Amino acid sequence: xxxxxxxxxxxxxxxxxxxxxxxxxxxxxxxxxxxxxxxxxxxxxxxxxxxxxxxxxxxxxxxxxxxxxxxxxxxxxxxxxxxxxxxxxxxxxxxxxxxxxxxxxxxxx
Numbered sequence: 001x002x003x004x005x006x007x008x009x010x011x012x013x014x015x016x017x018x019x020x021x022x023x024x025x026x027x028x029x030x031x032x033x034x035x036x037x038x039x040x041x042x043x044x045x046x047x048x049x050x051x052x053x054x055x056x057x058x059x060x061x062x063x064x065x066x067x068x069x070x071x072x073x074x075x076x077x078x079x080x081x082x083x084x085x086x087x088x089x090x091x092x093x094x095x096x097x098x099x100x101x102x103x104x105x106x107x108x109x
Contacts, residue, residue: 002077004068008038011056011063022066024077029057031066039064043078050075050083 002024007017008031020038023030029046031039039059046059054067055074068074072090075083076098083091 002073004070004074006069007054007067008033009065009067011065017065017067020066022068022074024074048078050080050087052084052086 004022004024006020006022008020009015009017018033020031020033023032027043029039029041029043029048030037041057041059046057048058049056050071051065054065055071057064057066071087072094075087075091076094080091082088
């Protein structure tokens with residue numbers, strides 16, 4: 001299971017973002033704040049778009065924005081192939097690092 005520290009905000013809301021942990025396990029995206037589970041989505045039930053202000057997640061008629069601390073590794077793990085130029089450069093660095101360590105984004109060879 002991969003976990004990522006993030007800040008979550010609801011698109012269009014004025015409330016400040018909250019600290020969350022994102023777990024990617026068994027093709028699910030689970031969002032937790034402390035011990036409270038805020039969301040548990042099957043990845044094929046949501047849409048995720050990498051934008052300049054974070055990853056926009058569309059689920060259950062709502063849009064949340066996740067500002068992931070390790071955004072490049074998160075994008076690579078999700079299988080992103082397109083993103084804004086700054087994120088693409090960081091993703092390329094992660095992929096090079098993984099290749100040099102003998103790991104590929106598609107799993108073991």
